[in-house]
Each structure stands twice: as C-alpha cells, then as structure tokens.
Amino acid sequence: MSESIRPGVRELQEALRSRRLRVDELLRSVLQAIAGSDAAQPPLGAFLSVVGEEDLLTQVADLDRALEKGDEIGPLAGIPVAVKDNICTTSLPTSCGSRILEGYVAPYEATVVRRLRAAGALVVGKTNLDEFAMGSSTENSGFGPTRNPLDPERVPGGSSGGSAAAVAAGLVPLALGSDTGGSVRQPASFCGVVGLKPSYGRVSRYGLVAFASSLDQIGPLARNVEDAATLLGVIAGVDRFDSTSVDLPVPAFQDSLGEGPGGLVVGVPREYFPDDLDPKVAATCRSAIERLERLGAEIREISLPHTGYAVPAYYLVANAEASSNLARYDGVRYGLRASGAESTLAVYRATRGAGFGREVKRRIVLGTYGLSAGYYDAYYGTGQRVRRLIAEDFQRAFADGVDVIFTPTAPTVAFRLGERIDDPVLMYLSDVFTVTANLARLPAISIPVGSADGLPVGGQLLGRVFDEAKLLRAAQALERAVGDAASEEG
Amino acid sequence: MTTSATSAHETIIGLEIHIQLNTRSKMFCGCRVEFGAPPNTNICPVCLGLPGALPVVNGRAIELAVSAALALNCELHLSSVFARKNYFYPDLPKGYQISQYDRPLATDGWLDFQEEEGGGVSRVRIRRLHVEEDSGKSLHDRFAAQTAVDLNRAGVPLVEIVTEPDLRSPAAARAFLGRLKRALEYLEVSDCNMEEGSLRVDANVSVRPVGGSEFMTKTEVKNMNSFSQLEKALTYEAARHVSLLRSEDEVEHQTMLWDPVRSEARPMRGKEEVHDYRYFPEPDLPTLVVHEETVDRLGGGLPEMPWQKEQRFIDDYGLPGYDAQVLSSSRALADLFEAVARSTPDAKEASNWVMGEVLAAANDLSLPVERLGVDPEGLAEVIGLVAEGKLSHGLGRQVFRKMIETGKSAERVMEEEDLRLAGGAELEVWVKEAIDGNPAEVQRYRGGEEKLLAFFIGQVMRKSQGKADPAEARQALIERLEKR
Numbered sequence: 002m003s004e005s006i007r008p009g010v011r012e013l014q015e016a017l018r019s020r021r022l023r024v025d026e027l028l029r030s031v032l033q034a035i036a037g038s039d040a041a042q043p044p045l046g047a048f049l050s051v052v053g054e055e056d057l058l059t060q061v062a063d064l065d066r067a068l069e070k071g072d073e074i075g076p077l078a079g080i081p082v083a084v085k086d087n088i089c090t091t092s093l094p095t096s097c098g099s100r101i102l103e104g105y106v107a108p109y110e111a112t113v114v115r116r117l118r119a120a121g122a123l124v125v126g127k128t129n130l131d132e133f134a135m136g137s138s139t140e141n142s143g144f145g146p147t148r149n150p151l152d153p154e155r156v157p158g159g160s161s162g163g164s165a166a167a168v169a170a171g172l173v174p175l176a177l178g179s180d181t182g183g184s185v186r187q188p189a190s191f192c193g194v195v196g197l198k199p200s201y202g203r204v205s206r207y208g209l210v211a212f213a214s215s216l217d218q219i220g221p222l223a224r225n226v227e228d229a230a231t232l233l234g235v236i237a238g239v240d241r242f243d244s245t246s247v248d249l250p251v252p253a254f255q256d257s258l259g260e261g262p263g264g265l266v267v268g269v270p271r272e273y274f275p276d277d278l279d280p281k282v283a284a285t286c287r288s289a290i291e292r293l294e295r296l297g298a299e300i301r302e303i304s305l306p307h308t309g310y311a312v313p314a315y316y317l318v319a320n321a322e323a324s325s326n327l328a329r330y331d332g333v334r335y336g337l338r339a340s341g342a343e344s345t346l347a348v349y350r351a352t353r354g355a356g357f358g359r360e361v362k363r364r365i366v367l368g369t370y371g372l373s374a375g376y377y378d379a380y381y382g383t384g385q386r387v388r389r390l391i392a393e394d395f396q397r398a399f400a401d402g403v404d405v406i407f408t409p410t411a412p413t414v415a416f417r418l419g420e421r422i423d424d425p426v427l428m429y430l431s432d433v434f435t436v437t438a439n440l441a442r443l444p445a446i447s448i449p450v451g452s453a454d455g456l457p458v459g460g461q462l463l464g465r466v467f468d469e470a471k472l473l474r475a476a477q478a479l480e481r482a483v484g485d486a487a488s489e490e491g
Numbered sequence: 492m493t494t495s496a497t498s499a500h501e502t503i504i505g506l507e508i509h510i511q512l513n514t515r516s517k518m519f520c521g522c523r524v525e526f527g528a529p530p531n532t533n534i535c536p537v538c539l540g541l542p543g544a545l546p547v548v549n550g551r552a553i554e555l556a557v558s559a560a561l562a563l564n565c566e567l568h569l570s571s572v573f574a575r576k577n578y579f580y581p582d583l584p585k586g587y588q589i590s591q592y593d594r595p596l597a598t599d600g601w602l603d604f605q606e607e608e609g610g611g612v613s614r615v616r617i618r619r620l621h622v623e624e625d626s627g628k629s630l631h632d633r634f635a636a637q638t639a640v641d642l643n644r645a646g647v648p649l650v651e652i653v654t655e656p657d658l659r660s661p662a663a664a665r666a667f668l669g670r671l672k673r674a675l676e677y678l679e680v681s682d683c684n685m686e687e688g689s690l691r692v693d694a695n696v697s698v699r700p701v702g703g704s705e706f707m708t709k710t711e712v713k714n715m716n717s718f719s720q721l722e723k724a725l726t727y728e729a730a731r732h733v734s735l736l737r738s739e740d741e742v743e744h745q746t747m748l749w750d751p752v753r754s755e756a757r758p759m760r761g762k763e764e765v766h767d768y769r770y771f772p773e774p775d776l777p778t779l780v781v782h783e784e785t786v787d788r789l790g791g792g793l794p795e796m797p798w799q800k801e802q803r804f805i806d807d808y809g810l811p812g813y814d815a816q817v818l819s820s821s822r823a824l825a826d827l828f829e830a831v832a833r834s835t836p837d838a839k840e841a842s843n844w845v846m847g848e849v850l851a852a853a854n855d856l857s858l859p860v861e862r863l864g865v866d867p868e869g870l871a872e873v874i875g876l877v878a879e880g881k882l883s884h885g886l887g888r889q890v891f892r893k894m895i896e897t898g899k900s901a902e903r904v905m906e907e908e909d910l911r912l913a914g915g916a917e918l919e920v921w922v923k924e925a926i927d928g929n930p931a932e933v934q935r936y937r938g939g940e941e942k943l944l945a946f947f948i949g950q951v952m953r954k955s956q957g958k959a960d961p962a963e964a965r966q967a968l969i970e971r972l973e974k975r
Binding site for chain 2 (some may be wrong): 003015087088089095102105107111206207208209210211213214241243244245250321325327328329333334346349366369373374377381
C-alpha cells in the first residue's frame with residue numbers, strides 16, 4: 002500500500018503541480034501497489050486487468066510536460082482512476098466478471114472513459130465485480146472474489162466490490178462503479194469509502210454493459226465527498242450517444258460544498274429503521290443524525306410507506322430487463338463460443354450454459370418468466386406500478402420541504418465470504434435500503450458514518466432528482482460532522 | 492363481390508407489409524443503408540449489438556414514417572413507445588428487435604384502391620403502422636453446411652403496416668398493394684422494391700362460405716417476392732383452404748412458406764415453436780414524441796397522390812389515359828411534364844417529348860429522370876422550334892440531346908454544333924446526290940410513281956443527318972425530278 006496516494010485528489014494535484022511528485026512516479030507507485038495487493042496472501046483481487054507502465058508513456062509524458070510548463074490542465078490531470086470492468090475500454094479487456102466475455106476487448110470506449118481521459122485522468126485498471134454486476138458481495142465474479150481490505154475474511158460488498166476495495170486499500174484515489182440497486186453505495190459502505198449514484202440520466206451509460214437499463218447508472222467511488230464531486234463533474238452531462246442522458250447544465254459541484262448543515266431539512270424515514278436492523282448499525286446512524294442536528298440541521302421523521310415492496314419490485318424490473326440485455330451473449334459474434342455444438346440452438350445452449358454463472362442464470366430465468374405471455378402484467382407490470390408508488394413516496398417527502406433523506410446504506414456491516422452466497426434471498430436483502438433510489442431515479446450517496454465491531458458503517462443520503470449539488474453539500478456536512486465527532490472521541 | 496376460390500366461398504385476406512424507409516443511415520446508428528454492399532461492411536457497435544452500445548433514433552426515419560401514416564389517413568399518435576421484441580436468431584445481434592407494440596406511431600387509417608381498371612373503389616382499413624429496425628440476413632447457401640450472417644441490414648429502418656382483413660380476393664390484394672406501393676414511392680418514403688426486399692408482404696388468408704360473417708381459421712403466407720407471386724400464392728392457399736373445408740378437414744393455424752419454383756406453399760414451423768416475444772418497453776429509448784409542428788409540416792407537404800395526378804392530367808391537359816398514367820408514374824417525370832406543358836401551347840406535344848425523348852435519354856444514359864438535368868423551358872423551346880418548322884423533329888432530338896449533355900441553351904447548341912436546317916447551296920448538294928445516286932427510282936418517279944417523293948426526301952434527310960429543311964428539300968426535289 003502506497004502512502005503517496007492516501008491523500009485525496011486535491012492534495013495529489015497540489016503535489017503534481019508543485020512538482021514534488023511527477024506523474025510517472027505516481028503511476029509507478031500505483032502499479033506497484035496494485036501488484037503488491039495481489040501478491041499478498043490472500044490476494045485482494047480488486048483488479049481484473051491493469052495497464053502496463055509503457056501503455057501510458059505518451060499520456061504521462063504529455064501530462065508531465067504540461068505540469069512542468071504550468072499549463073492549464075484538466076481537473077483530473079495525472080490522477081489514477083480505476084474503472085469497473087463492465088465499462089468499455091479499448092486499452093484493456095471488458096469482461097464484466099463473466100467467463101462468457103473472457104478476453105473481450107471493446108472496439109470503442111465508453112463516454113465516461115473518454116471524459117476521464119479528456120480530464121487528464123490515468124485509467125490504470127479494470128476492477129472486479131459480481132458477474133454482469135449481479136450480486137452484493139463480488140463473490141459472483143467468474144474470476145475469483147475480491148476481499149475487503151479492512152478484513153480479508155469479509156466481502157467488500159458488491160457489485161462494485163473491486164472499485165470500492167481499490168479505493169479503500171489506497172491503491173487509487175478514485176474509481177468508477179455502476180449502481181443498479183446499490184452496487185456503488187453498498188460496497189462503499191462495507192469498505193468505508195464514499196460512493197455516489199447520480200440521478201438516472203445524469204451520466205451517460207454509453208459503453209456501460211447493460212444489466213438493467215432503466216436502473217443502471219455509473220457513479221464515483223472516492224475517499225471523500227469532495228473527490229466524488231470532482232469525479233462526478235467530469236463524467237456528468239448529456240451525451241448524444243445515450244438517449245436517456247438528460248440535457249441539463251452540470252453545476253460546479255465543488256462550489257456548493259463547504260456550507261455546513263445549517264438550515265438543511267433532513268428527513269429520516271421510519272421504514273428504514275426496522276426492528277430487525279442490526280442494532281449497532283442503527284445506533285451508529287442515530288448518532289450521526291444527532292450530530293447533524295446539533296450542527297443546525299432540522300431532523301424530521303418521515304414515512305415512505307411503499308418501502309417494503311421495493312426489493313421485490315426491484316427484482317421484477319431488473320431481472321426482466323437483464324433477461325433481454327443478456328440475450329446478445331449467444332456465441333455468434335464475440336466472446337465465448339462453446340465448441341462441438343451441431344446446431345444453432347445447441348450453440349446457444351452450450352455457450353450460455355458454460356459462460357454464465359449460477360446467479361446470472363437464475364436472474365435470466367426469473368426475468369424471462371416475468372415477461373412471459375400471461376405473466377407480464379402480474380410480474381413486470383406490478384414491478385413498474387410499485388416503482389411509481391415508491392417514486393411518489395419520495396416526491397411527497399420532498400414536496401413537504403425535506404431537502405435530503407438519511408438512511409443506513411445497508412442493514413449490516415460487511416459479512417464474511419461464503420456467508421450468504423448460497424442464500425440468494427438473504428443476499429438480495431443487502432440492497433433493501435439502496436434499491437429505492439434506483440427505482441425512483443434519485444441521486445444517493447453513501448458516506449462512512451462510524452463503525453460497528455471495527456467495521457465501517459455507511460450512512461446514505463438521498464436527494465431530489467438532478468439536485469446532486471445539494472446532496473453533495475449535505476453529504477460533506479455529514480462527513481465533517483462525523484469526522485469532528487471521531488476526532489473529539491479520539 | 493369477387494370470389495377467387497369458388498363461387499361458394501369467399502376469400503378473406505389481410506396483409507402485413509414491411510417497408511424499408513428511404514434513409515441514408517440506419518434506424519438507431521449512423522451506418523449507411525446500402526443495398527448490395529460487401530457483407531458486414533456497414534456496421535458499428537450499435538447495430539452489431541456490442542455490449543454497452545445504445546440506440547439513438549434517426550429523426551429522418553420518423554419523418555418518413557409520419558408521412559406514410561398521413562398518406563394512409565391514419566390517426567397519428569404524438570407519443571408512441573418503442574418496445575423490445577425478444578427472440579434468439581443468429582442474424583438478430585441483440586437478441587431482440589427494437590419495434591413498437593402496444594403504443595404504435597399510428598393506427599386506424601385507410602386506403603382506397605380500384606380492384607380493376609375503371610372499376611369501383613374499395614377501401615382497406617389500416618389497423619396500425621409502426622416503426623422498427625430490420626434484422627441482418629442469414630445466408631444459408633454461401634458456405635457448405637454453414638450459415639453465414641451479414642449484418643449490413645441489421646438496424647435498417649422499417650415501417651410495418653398491418654391492414655384489417657378487408658381484401659376479398661388475391662387479385663384485390665395485388666391491386667391494393669400496387670396502390671400502396673405507388674403512394675409510398677411517390678412520397679419517397681421507400682423504394683418499394685420487392686426484389687431487393689424494400690417491400691415485403693406477408694398475408695393472412697382464410698375462406699368462408701359466401702354470405703358468412705364469421706372468420707374461419709387463417710394461415711399466414713410468407714416469402715412472396717413479386718406481385719404476381721403474391722397473387723399466385725394467395726390463390727393457391729385459398730384453394731387449399733376450400734378443399735380442406737370441402738373434405739371437412741380442419742384448417743390448421745400455421746405459417747406457410749411460398750415456394751415460387753414449385754408454385755406451392757408448405758408449412759414453415761410447427762405449433763411447438765410458437766414464439767413468446769416477451770415484449771416490454773425499450774428502456775434505452777425515451778417515449779417517441781412527434782411534435783404537432785412536424786405533423787403540420789409533413790401533412791402540408793404531402794404531394795398529390797399519383798392516381799389523383801393521373802386524373803388531373805386527363806382533365807386539365809386533355810391527355811389520353813395512357814399518357815397520363817405513364818407521366819404520373821414518377822414524381823420527377825410528372826413534374827417535368829407539367830413544367831414543359833406550362834411553357835408550350837401544346838400539352839400533347841409536351842407529353843410526346845417527355846414520354847419519348849426524355850425517357851429515351853434517361854434510358855440511354857442510365858440515369859433517373861431527375862438527374863438528367865433537363866431544363867423544361869429549354870425543352871419547350873425546342874418543341875416550339877420544331878412546331879414552327881425551324882427544326883426538323885430529328886434535328887430537334889439532336890439539339891435536345893446536346894442540351895442534356897452540355898447544359899447549354901438550344902440557341903448555343905444549334906450554333907456551336909451547326910444544328911440548323913440547311914437550305915440553299917448546301918441543300919442542293921444533298922438533293923443532287925439523292926437523285927444521282929438512285930437512277931432507277933428517278934426512272935420510276937418520272938414514270939408516274941410520285942409516291943417515291945417520300946423516298947427521296949428520306950435520302951436527303953439521311954445524307955444531311957437530319958439538317959435539311961424538309962419543306963425546302965421537298966420543293967427542290969420536285970423541281971429537279973420534274974426537270975428533264
């Protein structure tokens with residue numbers, strides 16, 4: 002683990018600008034740290050592929066030259082960033098953690114990756130994930146699990162477990178994940194970092210390998226709220242290649258930071274603090290809320306009555322879309338093709354049988370069933386209706402004057418590897434507090450609010466759709482409140 | 492009512508028609524639409540269905556679809572929804588086709604047509620019109636024992652038009668389709684070329700006793716690649732239904748594939764493979780919104796339909812029916828005719844020239860009429876010169892050709908190419924040659940066969956390459972021949 006990248010983006014950029022640190026040195030230390038993390042026993046397993054130093058020679062030289070001259074440079078100039086392996090890159094393979102795409106290299110780059118490069122970022126590697134982002138522990142990867150850097154016997158969460166672990170282990174200051182039902186926020190919570198899911202449509206999905214198209218959104222993982230805001234500013238904004246991206250101005254998110262929680266109305270929904278919630282998680286969250294209140298926020302208990310239907314509705318919608326999105330992996334054009342099959346149907350069966358893991362198959366079967374003639378209305382239709390009800394719950398709360406909503410990110414701290422892998426329903430309940438933001442298309446962020454049994458606990462804030470600025474402001478206020486509390490205790 | 496099968500039964504036909512929209516690029520990406528390009532050359536991440544690629548709607552395709560919907564008198568829905576039609580097939584790269592399902596672009600239209608020329612008008616109701624993308628092509632005969640896939644066609648924009656079962660004979664189906672094709676070609680919505688597949692027709696067929704009101708079990712007939720094959724296939728299938736009903740067998744609900752070589756239809760797939768397409772709204776695309784202003788603009792711009800134009804040419808210009816039909820067959824030809832007719836007093840002469848010389852030039856140069864660059868006023872001028880006797884018809888034709896080739900005015904061409912009626916000394920030479928070179932005919936003429944004068948005029952015209960002034964030549968020949 003390299004100390005040089007423990008600091009956040011701002012400190013790193015100051016070091017680069019003042020030439021105390023050169024881009025090539027930084028890159029070398031990052032690559033060494035990644036190699037070191039995988040040489041450890043047990044290996045961290047955060048990355049599925051990593052660039053070679055020589056791959057970035059030109060970019061690094063250009064950056065060092067610009068920095069030397071004091072040129073105006075991009076907001077992420079020289080900053081190493083890890084990218085979840087379901088986001089297309091031309092420089093590295095994009096496997097989605099699946100054997101069916103093993104070795105697949107995309108011939109085009111995702112919009113977010115282009116924007117990263119344009120901002121001067123160094124894309125250093127692709128991070129591990131649950132296969133096609135389906136899972137909450139990164140144990141479903143076709144290429145082995147990622148471990149939690151804070152306790153190698155525990156999972157980092159998922160599906161963006163590799164990205165969260167890479168940031169938490171100090172290998173990179175920033176990473177991109179994707180969040181369909183909590184896949185950025187839940188691993189952020191388990192690993193003690195910040196994870197943001199933007200409003201649906203805020204960030205282009207072009208080049209994000211689709212899991213559930215109406216729920217997927219790419220988001221930043223970072224060491225602090227300010228860095229997450231910086232990364233969001235780089236990747237956000239309309240994209241003509243994604244018709245679901247929204248043509249709204251992208252505010253300078255950092256400018257809204259630093260204001261403190263005074264005057265903020267924070268809604269706390271009682272449905273997110275059920276009786277069976279881990280008492281230590283509940284207590285940690287309660288104390289964060291108190292802290293905010295003492296700093297001038299108005300805390301208001303609210304009700305989001307349809308919360309209980311969120312997980313089933315989420316799985317009806319997400320699996321249906323997934324069953325269609327994953328139809329293209331048929332062995333005809335790219336990726337795995339099982340050999341020896343004698344007919345087209347046999348090619349499909351053999352390829353998909355061998356290439357997909359258990360969880361992916363389970364979801365394809367469930368989703369196919371939910372769209373079938375005679376069942377569509379009962380399953381997919383119901384899922385969509387509940388989705389509307391959940392969105393309306395939030396609209397009412399915000400209309401009543403609530404600025405942001407606070408909840409625990411996950412009902413537990415990081416669990417042990419293997420603990421839930423054979424119990425899909427228990428695994429699905431890891432997402433119970435996060436799926437609602439995806440269903441309602443809202444921005445939501447997880448930030449560390451304390452610890453329980455030595456493991457981090459994440460608090461989640463949800464904001465009005467496309468008001469990431471206020472959400473980030475509230476998140477930073479909470480981050481500072483919790484930080485001050487910790488230093489007082491320390 | 493016409494019945495095709497027997498006098499005791501009537502045939503009920505409904506059509507599902509796929510029309511390839513006349514766009515430069517595909518429905519959801521920028522790839523070119525091009526017939527006959529080398530396999531897999533017009534492809535990109537989007538139409539290949541690569542992981543992570545997303546569709547973006549081609550606005551031009553929507554405009555063309557709206558034009559088609561308006562021409563078919565449909566109720567146009569300003570909000571419509573794309574849906575995924577899910578099925579596995581090697582030439583379907585995403586494993587689903589982006590189409591429209593429960594909220595199509597347009598519904599409830601109609602189109603009138605004549606079952607036979609001069610006959611009464613029948614109306615076919617249009618149930619729906621929606622936009623979708625084409626699949627690629629599976630090539631089964633390219634490599635031995637292997638299927639090859641060409642994805643150039645994947646993502647090409649289509650509209651699907653579904654009629655109500657309002658057609659009552661195979662001939663009516665053919666006539667209706669002819670009218671539809673004419674309308675869509677005229678709107679430049681589509682090339683409607685059945686051989687190239689830009690117009691594809693599936694038909695639902697059933698028969699019932701004349702006077703019945705219930706529909707019997709229908710079959711779907713596919714793979715008819717010309718109008719005559721369509722009529723043949725429907726006739727075959729209707730007769731099959733009748734014979735099944737006669738022998739009190741059941742008609743099985745199935746899809747029949749027409750074999751044009753053996754002139755028979757065979758069942759395509761069994762019941763066990765009935766597809767469940769699992770339609771659901773396409774989450775990668777927002778609701779398709781067509782603005783009122785777009786509809787107004789396109790509705791206002793809808794051209795006169797060809798059959799309306801044909802009638803008008805007869806009424807307004809006094810053209811014979813045949814001329815009116817030929818001239819109204821394409822918008823470019825009709826427009827050119829009208830422009831010429833406006834500049835010349837004789838519409839029939841304008842028609843003769845456009846149908847004759849213009850089409851001949853288009854044919855010789857292998858160019859569509861609109862690309863010949865004909866200046867209508869220039870052509871009218873040539874027609875006038877011929878009428879005035881300042882040019883022979885043959886000379887006029889040469890002048891017109893040169894005008895097309897060079898883009899110059901009639902005046903310039905006549906001057907530069909020396910394409911004028913020649914008389915005087917020049918004419919005398921040709922007259923002399925004609926007489927000196929044909930002593931036998933001179934003998935016969937002088938012996939009383941005066942009709943040979945036409946022969947001598949022809950000789951002069953040939954020798955002069957059409958330049959000789961026919962009136963002057965005639966006069967000079969008579970003088971010479973009578974002079975002994």
